[in-house]
Amino acid sequence: MSDLIKVKQQGEARCEGISYQDLLDDEKIEVPSYLRENTNPYMGNEDIDVARWISRDFHEQEKIKLWPKVWQMTCREEDIPEVGDHHIYEVVDQSIIVTRTGENQIKAYINSCLHRGRLLRDCDGHVKEFVCPFHGSTWDINGQFKGIPCKWDFSHLDQKDMSLPQVKVGTWGGFIFINFDENSIPLEEYLSPLPEHFARFPLHDYYKGAHVQRVVQCNWKVGAEAFMESFHTLETHSEILTFTGDANSQYDTFGDHVSRSVTPMGIASPHLPNVTEAETMRDILELSGRMATDSAEGHEMPEGLTARTYVAETNREMFSEIIGESLDDATKSELEDAILYMLFPNTQVWTGYHGNIVYRFLPNGDDHNSCVFETMILMRYPKGTKRPDPAKKNILRPDQAFSEAPEIGGLGPVFDQDDSNMAAVQKGMLASKKGAVSLASYQESRIRHLHQTIDKYLKA
Amino acid sequence: MTTKTDTLIPAADITDNQSVAVILEGKNILICRTNGEYYAVDNQCTHQRASLSEGRIRNCFLSCPLHGVRFDLRTGKPIGELTKVPLKTYGIIVSDDGNLHIELD
Numbered sequence: 001m002s003d004l005i006k007v008k009q010q011g012e013a014r015c016e017g018i019s020y021q022d023l024l025d026d027e028k029i030e031v032p033s034y035l036r037e038n039t040n041p042y043m044g045n046e047d048i049d050v051a052r053w054i055s056r057d058f059h060e061q062e063k064i065k066l067w068p069k070v071w072q073m074t075c076r077e078e079d080i081p082e083v084g085d086h087h088i089y090e091v092v093d094q095s096i097i098v099t100r101t102g103e104n105q106i107k108a109y110i111n112s113c114l115h116r117g118r119l120l121r122d123c124d125g126h127v128k129e130f131v132c133p134f135h136g137s138t139w140d141i142n143g144q145f146k147g148i149p150c151k152w153d154f155s156h157l158d159q160k161d162m163s164l165p166q167v168k169v170g171t172w173g174g175f176i177f178i179n180f181d182e183n184s185i186p187l188e189e190y191l192s193p194l195p196e197h198f199a200r201f202p203l204h205d206y207y208k209g210a211h212v213q214r215v216v217q218c219n220w221k222v223g224a225e226a227f228m229e230s231f232h233t234l235e236t237h238s239e240i241l242t243f244t245g246d247a248n249s250q251y252d253t254f255g256d257h258v259s260r261s262v263t264p265m266g267i268a269s270p271h272l273p274n275v276t277e278a279e280t281m282r283d284i285l286e287l288s289g290r291m292a293t294d295s296a297e298g299h300e301m302p303e304g305l306t307a308r309t310y311v312a313e314t315n316r317e318m319f320s321e322i323i324g325e326s327l328d329d330a331t332k333s334e335l336e337d338a339i340l341y342m343l344f345p346n347t348q349v350w351t352g353y354h355g356n357i358v359y360r361f362l363p364n365g366d367d368h369n370s371c372v373f374e375t376m377i378l379m380r381y382p383k384g385t386k387r388p389d390p391a392k393k394n395i396l397r398p399d400q401a402f403s404e405a406p407e408i409g410g411l412g413p414v415f416d417q418d419d420s421n422m423a424a425v426q427k428g429m430l431a432s433k434k435g436a437v438s439l440a441s442y443q444e445s446r447i448r449h450l451h452q453t454i455d456k457y458l459k460a
Numbered sequence: 461m462t463t464k465t466d467t468l469i470p471a472a473d474i475t476d477n478q479s480v481a482v483i484l485e486g487k488n489i490l491i492c493r494t495n496g497e498y499y500a501v502d503n504q505c506t507h508q509r510a511s512l513s514e515g516r517i518r519n520c521f522l523s524c525p526l527h528g529v530r531f532d533l534r535t536g537k538p539i540g541e542l543t544k545v546p547l548k549t550y551g552i553i554v555s556d557d558g559n560l561h562i563e564l565d
Contacts, residue, residue: 123539126523
């Protein structure tokens with residue numbers, strides 16, 4: 001067991017009844033140590049000023065102190081498989097060309113021509129060299145200046161460094177990260193303990209099975225926070241309570257940049273005392289969108305088995321078949337629970353053996369009252385077969401429902417329920433006379449953690 | 461009025477992610493193959509009239525070699541800011557004898 005659990009925990013109060021750690025005691029398979037970590041240092045209980053979500057000034061501070069300093073996830077390596085393929089990553093008013101320059105080499109350039117400043121590339125694509133569409137200044141894929149038409153008029157550039165300015169690049173789990181700050185800590189240090197906790201889920205070898213994007217009318221943090229606590233399940237997603245141990249969830253923080261929630265699935269909410277195991281089994285298969293099947297047809301609860309065990313074993317069998325590998329060492333928890341990590345500031349990744357959800361929230365350009373929400377689903381494929389091509393991004397219009405994106409299945413209706421809060425939270429904060437929000441001590445501790453880390457950057 | 465051209469070239473002569481340029485009734489047309497399907501488009505980028513013959517084809521998208529404008533081969537629609545004008549597309553079929561035919565307006 002880790003030393004981390006010795007830290008002083010966030011308050012003493014917990015929901016009555018079974019805890020996530022109690023459920024782990026019931027596992028028949030050896031529980032990996034990352035699941036036994038249970039760390040939630042006390043961070044305080046003070047109200048938080050709504051200005052952090054609604055004020056222009058706070059957004060401007062984030063622009064200067066946060067986004068230029070943090071590691072941020074740009075895209076998947078599989079999105080740019082060949083040399084010359086590139087992705088345009090935009091955050092607030094910055095634009096970066098993330099491009100593959102070799103089989104195992106990726107570079108990221110500031111997307112601005114060194115002649116007159118035009119964006120070198122307007123969108124994702126493939127080029128053999130970067131030619132500015134305005135006057136034709138040209139750089140090779142490695143960022144070396146190749147020339148400009150009418151060179152006789154530019155002798156004053158001869159002594160200047162004309163290579164494209166770069167930002168730092170790192171990869172983990174098949175994701176490509178960038179950092180504008182030359183003096184930032186290494187990505188490996190920033191990510192810790194994420195790689196260790198994902199050792200059983202080699203995300204670099206998963207493929208992107210779905211990618212959906214939509215603008216949401218709220219600050220990017222309001223969006224991110226909608227997925228950082230399970231407390232809202234009771235009122236926002238009441239139809240999933242028959243199989244979601246919402247108030248039994250465990251919340252952990254690890255250093256400044258990583259936090260986690262673990263919500264037990266396949267057990268009924270402590271708010272619903274009279275649910276049968278058969279109801280839990282039926283509803284989780286029909287409604288969760290994350291199990292190996294989305295239909296309970298033909299599934300009968302065997303006598304003496306719990307829904308949690310039955311569904312985990314169903315997942316084990318079906319996931320193994322899909323990925324062509326044994327999952328004998330997977331715990332029930334890993335096979336069905338909602339184990340969701342956040343990497344500061346805006347990326348969230350689920351564990352899991354097939355169908356790992358990823359969320360990312362970015363400011364919508366320079367607007368602090370709206371954000372761009374993206375979700376990906378990472379899938380596994382049979383070992384030894386060719387990796388399927390990544391899904392093309394499906395960009396929904398702002399007036400479209402997430403349930404109009406069939407590729408995310410049962411998640412669509414759940415996101416629509418979350419979406420019904422997100423814009424309303426933004427508007428409600430603007431209208432607030434109290435001018436502050438009050439967080440639950442434990443269940444909303446990850447949100448406090450997010451804001452305390454933001455403060456560390458803003459005050460640095 | 462739609463006219464069907466005479467036999468063009470054997471479909472098997474074009475492999476995936478390759479293209480062949482042909483002149484038909486004075487039109488310069490690029491025949492492309494991707495994911496096993498055939499497409500025919502005007503062989504001239506709508507941004508600056510560059511030839512698309514050397515353009516890379518991946519997953520139904522053709523990239524102009526000049527500035528990298530990407531066109532969806534199914535619809536001709538461009539992606540990005542450099543042009544909003546779609547490429548003209550033509551109907552194309554593989555006949556029973558394995559040859560490609562293009563429908564010209």
